[in-house]
Amino acid sequence: MTRIKMMLAFWLLLFVVLQTSIAQEPLKAKKERKETVFQYFSSLEGVPKIVISADFSKMRGNKYMIDKMEANMKFEDEGQEQSWDIEISMRGKSRRTICDLPPLRLHFPKKTLSENGIRKKHNTLKLVSYCKDKATYEYYVLREYLAYKMYNKITDYSFNVQLVEVEYKDTGKKSGSVTRFGFIIENTDEMANRLNAKEKSKYLFGRDSLNHFQYDLLALFQYTISNTDWRVTALHNTKIIRDKDSKEYFAIPYDFDYSGFVNTEYSIPSPDFRQVSIYSRIFMGDCREYEILQKARAVYIDKKDEVLQCPDEWPFKSKHCKKALKFVKQSYKVLEKDKAFKNQCLRKSY
Numbered sequence: 001m002t003r004i005k006m007m008l009a010f011w012l013l014l015f016v017v018l019q020t021s022i023a024q025e026p027l028k029a030k031k032e033r034k035e036t037v038f039q040y041f042s043s044l045e046g047v048p049k050i051v052i053s054a055d056f057s058k059m060r061g062n063k064y065m066i067d068k069m070e071a072n073m074k075f076e077d078e079g080q081e082q083s084w085d086i087e088i089s090m091r092g093k094s095r096r097t098i099c100d101l102p103p104l105r106l107h108f109p110k111k112t113l114s115e116n117g118i119r120k121k122h123n124t125l126k127l128v129s130y131c132k133d134k135a136t137y138e139y140y141v142l143r144e145y146l147a148y149k150m151y152n153k154i155t156d157y158s159f160n161v162q163l164v165e166v167e168y169k170d171t172g173k174k175s176g177s178v179t180r181f182g183f184i185i186e187n188t189d190e191m192a193n194r195l196n197a198k199e200k201s202k203y204l205f206g207r208d209s210l211n212h213f214q215y216d217l218l219a220l221f222q223y224t225i226s227n228t229d230w231r232v233t234a235l236h237n238t239k240i241i242r243d244k245d246s247k248e249y250f251a252i253p254y255d256f257d258y259s260g261f262v263n264t265e266y267s268i269p270s271p272d273f274r275q276v277s278i279y280s281r282i283f284m285g286d287c288r289e290y291e292i293l294q295k296a297r298a299v300y301i302d303k304k305d306e307v308l309q310c311p312d313e314w315p316f317k318s319k320h321c322k323k324a325l326k327f328v329k330q331s332y333k334v335l336e337k338d339k340a341f342k343n344q345c346l347r348k349s350y
Contacts, residue, residue, distance in 0.1 A: 036122045037108050038186050042162045047181075047313050049165045050075045054088055056101065057172030063096045065089075068107060084112050091126065095257070098266050099131035101168070106184070122187035129166070130180035138180050140257065140264045143324050145183045146311070147256040150328065151221050153306050154299060157195060157214050157250050160186040163313050181315055185254070188239055197241035197250065207232055207286060210240075211248045216296035218251050219285025223345070224300070224331040226260030226281045228270040261327050281331060283345045293345060300335050 041048055054071035068087040075082050087107040096102045104127040110120040128144065131137045148161040161183045170176035192199045207215065210232065222230060230237040230253060237255040242248070258267040260279040269275035273282045285293075300307070308329055310321035334340040 034117070034119050036119050036187070036190050037113055038122065038125055038160070038162065038184065038190060040116075040118050041125075041164070041184060042160070044075070044077060047163050047165055047315065048075055049167070051167045051169060052088070053169040053171055055172040056168060056170040057176075059090060060100060063090065063102060073106075082116075085109070086112075094266075095131065099129075100133065101129050101131060103128050103131075122190040122193075125187060126185040127164075127166070127182055128185065129168075129182050130178070133178055133180075136265070139320065140262055141180070141182055142315070142320075143262045144256050145181075146314075146321065146324060147225055147259065147261055148183075148185075148254075149311050150225075150307050151253070153303055154221060155214065155217050157217075157252055159188075159191055159252060159254055163311075163315070165315075191239075191252065192241040195241060195243070195250070196245065197243045200240045200242050200249065201235070209249050211250050212286075212288070212292065213295060214250050216285055216288070216293055217299060218253055219283065220296055220300060220335075220345070222253065222259075223281050223283045223285070224328050224335075225256060225262075226279055226327075227256055227258060228273055228275060228282050228284060229255070229258035229267075230284075261324065263327075279327075281334075281344070285345070290342065297335060297341065297345075300332075304332060 035043065051074040052071055053074075054069055059065065059069065066089070068089045071086050071088045073082075073084045073086050086109065089105045089107065090096060090102045091105045092099075092103045106125045106127055108123045108125075110123055113120050113123055128141055130141060145161055145163055148159060151158045152160065163181065163183050165179065166182050167177055167179040186194075188199055215232070222228070232238050232240075232251050237253060239252040239254065241250050241252060243250065256262055257264050258278070260267075260277075260281075263278065267278050269277050269280065270282070273284075275282055308325050310318050310325065314321045334344050
């Protein structure tokens with residue numbers, strides 16, 4: 001009997017061990033996924049709904065505050081509520097003056113990320129917020145999000161973005177919250193790493209140092225959305241990365257809120273280019289030979305239908321998206337016609 005009991009105990013123990021192993025397998029897989037925090041939020045089903053609780057009243061009262069502020073972020077992952085203590089800080093320059101709530105930077109504790117199987121690197125994300133509590137400003141955010149998505153279709157040398165729906169709970173008031181769409185932007189170092197490159201934030205260079213093809217794609221994109229609020233050599237609304245193997249430099253654009261495409265009420269024509277209105281397209285790229293610039297132009301023509309397609313996650317009626325894309329479609333009257341293209345894009349560069 002003793003031997004039989006020992007055998008039974010052995011098989012019972014083996015059964016318990018196997019069941020425990022099977023039960024913990026999804027958790028183990030989750031712990032080992034090693035994705036970044038941006039990839040994590042991008043992998044959530046649909047448009048992630050996030051609740052950020054913080055003393056936004058204090059933030060609005062001191063828009064040039066550089067200190068981080070404690071905050072809490074709640075969201076659902078596979079039906080389970082997650083509650084993370086994070087920090088937030090304000091970012092941007094002009095929007096700090098213009099916006100009631102400037103764009104934010106989200107700082108995720110490395111311990112929290114590690115506990116959830118997320119890589120500790122690239123633990124900060126930019127959040128483009130609603131700026132002002134008006135319906136028109138939410139459309140500005142969505143159109144800027146759309147600009148990023150369009151450029152993703154043109155080239156991988158671009159920032160990935162993820163649409164989110166955010167409820168901002170102001171702990172500085174007894175009852176104060178607002179829910180608006182926004183989007184998070186891929187961490188700069190993460191973007192550079194994805195492209196086998198490294199950011200060069202203090203590099204003084206001329207435009208000839210850049211990869212010409214990618215720079216032409218960038219310049220044509222800024223032309224299509226009628227944006228003059230960028231400078232490569234001044235690193236204005238542009239990040240520079242250097243390929244680890246080829247040692248080439250690449251320019252990556254961001255912040256499109258002053259473009260005619262986004263059409264914010266605070267954007268103004270550029271006096272530097274004698275721009276008549278924000279809708280007046282100015283080609284700010286280099287004046288290259290026709291055959292060279294033609295390569296970048298061919299990409300836009302080839303991807304026209306893809307560029308002018310509304311993203312699946314667009315939250316409102318598609319007519320609002322199509323209306324915004326109609327502005328970009330107008331640029332193809334130049335891109336698709338040789339004479340118009342030569343007149344607009346093959347001239348003295350700025």
